[in-house]
Amino acid sequence: MKLNKSLIGFLPAGYPTMKASRELLIALGNEVDVLEVGIPFSDPVADGKVIQDAGYIAIKNGATPKGCLSLISEVKQTINKPIAILTYYNIPYSYGLKQFLADASSNGVDAMLIADLNINESDEFEAACKESGVETIFIAAPNTQKERAIEIDSHTTGFVYLLSHFAVTGTKSELSTLTTDTIKRVKPLVKNPLAVGFGISTSEHVRAVLGAGADGAIVGSAFIKSIVPGDIEKSKLALKRLAKELKGSSIK
Amino acid sequence: MKKGYFGKYGGAFMPEVLVPAIGEVERTFLKFSNDPRFLKEMNDYLKDFVGRPSPLYFAEKLSKKLGVNVYLKREDLCHTGSHKLNNCLGQCLLAKYMGKKRVIAETGAGQHGVATAAACALLGMECAVYMGSVDVERQSVNVFRMQLLGTKVMPVESGSRTLKDAINEALRDWITNVETTFYCIGSVIGPHPYPAMVKQFQRIIGKETKEQAKEMNFKIDAMVACVGGGSNSMGLFADFVNDRDVEMYGVEAGGTGEKHAATLSKGRPGVLHGTLSYLLQDENGQVSEDVHSISAGLDYPGVGPEHSHFKDSSRVTYDNVLDSQAVEAFLLLSGLEGIMPALESAHAIAYVIAKKEKFKGKNVVICLSGRGDKDIGIVTDYLKGHTRSKV
Structure with a gap:
């Protein structure tokens, strides 16, 4: 996937409802460079409270994996931008890994990240991605050593997703030097684009991670928090406003 | 076999940040x-703080009542009250x-x-x-x-x-x-x-049992233990897996029948908490929220991956008993033997009671994985709402 100081915006599919989610994803997708869509799972161990709660509500309101994929198809037809999906392994495993990737591809998904899948267990996932033409995204973290980062990069065909710090997803008031140091350390090790996520919520954060050499900045919880459940129009405006503000800080 | 796998089950499905x-x-x-x-x-x-070895106790009155030679591995006597x-x-x-x-x-x-x-x-x-x-x-x-x-x-x-x-x-x-x-x-x-x-830290349960049975001069025909995640059963079974003449039974929580925690009996393979194993989940792969057992220790939608392997290879027979049967077993063992079992362990006892014809005349070791003091309130509340049936 091509990233060039890109803003990647994340929302879980089906939040707060399937119907509202379609409009919100389109509103956000029109502003960002890449749209990242979560397919909610009941036990999201890598997520903080904001994404957990949104996913829980989405599942209660009928966000099935199949429904989420067809929602993505509708969004894709409108925004025509790269779409990455993020979920946990049991969702595609239960669906049937090959079938899931085939359906994802035919519904307009360009790349996929599985939060609880690392490269030691990813053979079947990678084979299914290759067959369907969906790109792989793998995570690197501040405690990922040099050799491991190179290995992760070699399994990746989309972009390397760098964790900004030791935490689950969620907004953070300040970025630490750990984040910028890690970007500077990992960036020269990878051939794929490098995007940084977890705790990125303000234009200062976006500016800092892109300035440190990242090719993309991923924002999720902050977008979810800007949604006003029950008021789609207000939510769309809030998403647009936040995306524009974050985008304005990217240094193209 | 791939590292960390038991047959097709196991693995380490973890976010990259936890891999190191x-x-x-x-x-x-x-x-x-x-x-x-x-x-x-x-x-x-283990000797001076936990109080090991734990006794292997012949439950004479229960044995007479059931027509089965019942030996209890007394993990309930360990410090803090369980294995x-x-x-x-x-x-x-x-x-x-x-x-x-x-x-x-x-x-x-x-x-x-x-x-x-x-x-x-x-x-x-x-x-x-x-x-x-x-x-x-x-x-x-x-x-x-x-x-x-x-x-x-x-x-x-x-x-x-x-x-x-x-x-x-x-x-x-x-x-x-x-x-x-x-x-x-x-x-x-x-x-x-x-x-x-x-498993390595719990296999002392089976290791001691093997030595004790030898000292007590009897041959074990069958072993029965409750299975939530499955640590006391795995600890008991581990040293006997290659003893093909020893039958093994893992007893899950059948709950009310409708709501249960019988992962191996009623689940299908899936990935939760880093392992591929049987899992209670809906048709979309969302982990079940309706998991229920009267015993809080069995109230888990997953199960250890090696148990899934033992199920598929038929080395262990897995079955389940209801809340009501566990409570009856709790009461029976308390009154008959002066031993109050944890509600988890009471599931294993209830299974032997239910299958007493099958085990007739056999030497059966039950893992009494914990003591029941913690469950008195739950049993009291349960009895208020139910009329006892005859065992």
Whole structure:
């Protein structure tokens, strides 16, 4: 996937409802460079409270994996931008890994990240991605050593997703030097684009991670928090406003 | 076979940020599991702190009543009241050897939490235990016990607010504090190396049983143990897996029938908490929230991956009994033998009662994995709402 100081915006599919989610994803997708869509799972161990709660509500309101994929198809037809999906392994495993990737591809998904899948267990996932033409995204973290980062990069065909710090997803008031140091350390090790996520919520954060050499900045919880459940129009405006503000800080 | 797998089950499905941590746990475990200094320290604690060996007790009156020779492996007599401390001591000692200052754990009924709290107090380590807020309420005595032992109890408000959510939250803590913290998992679940490591620390149950049966001069025909995550059963079974003439039975929580925790009987393979194993889930792969057992320790939608392998290979027979049968067994053993079993262990006893014709005249070892004092309130409430049937 091509990233060039890109803003990647994340929302879980089906939040707060399937119907509202379609409009919100389109509103956000029109502003960002890449749209990242979560397919909610009941036990999201890598997520903080904001994404957990949104996913829980989405599942209660009928966000099935199949429904989420067809929602993505509708969004894709409108925004025509790269779409990455993020979920946990049991969702595609239960669906049937090959079938899931085939359906994802035919519904307009360009790349996929599985939060609880690392490269030691990813053979079947990678084979299914290759067959369907969906790109792989793998995570690197501040405690990922040099050799491991190179290995992760070699399994990746989309972009390397760098964790900004030791935490689950969620907004953070300040970025630490750990984040910028890690970007500077990992960036020269990878051939794929490098995007940084977890705790990125303000234009200062976006500016800092892109300035440190990242090719993309991923924002999720902050977008979810800007949604006003029950008021789609207000939510769309809030998403647009936040995306524009974050985008304005990217240094193209 | 691929590393960390039992047949097609197991593995380490973990976020990348935890990969170095589980690698460190694995290396330390491999390094010290045969280290004389570690083993001596461990054995001294098992003897003097836990109170091992635990007796293998011939339950004469129950045997006469059922027509089955019933031997009880008395893990209920271990310090803190269950087999859980065997594992906690092993893991916390490893954590200490690794130089970790802080230990986290999850707990459902509170047994693993109390055992971890005791091990941490013994070894001078900081300890935090995650517990679903529903369990905090129904096991308030164990919450107080943990606090007395110097542990911080962290109520979990997410999801179904029980054991599975406590594990989610413990994993989130581990992601956040991975450099300083050791995660002490309470059963043969989780990513590799935990299922193998917890089995190693619990296999003393079966090792002692084998020696004791020899000393008591009888041949074991069958072994029965309850299965939640499956640590007491795995501990009992491990040294007998290759003894093909010993039958093995794992008993899951059948709950009310409609709502249950019978993962192996009624689930299908899936990935939860880092391992591929049988899992109670809906048709979309969402983990079941309707998991229920009268025994909080069996109230888990997953099960250890090696149990899934034993199910598929038919080495172990898995079945389940209802809440009502477990309560009857609890009452029977209390009145007849003067031993109050944990409701978890009462499931194993209930199975032998239900299948007494099958076991007639045979020598059957039941793992009495814990004592029932913690369950008195639950049993009292249950009896208020139900009329007893005849055993």
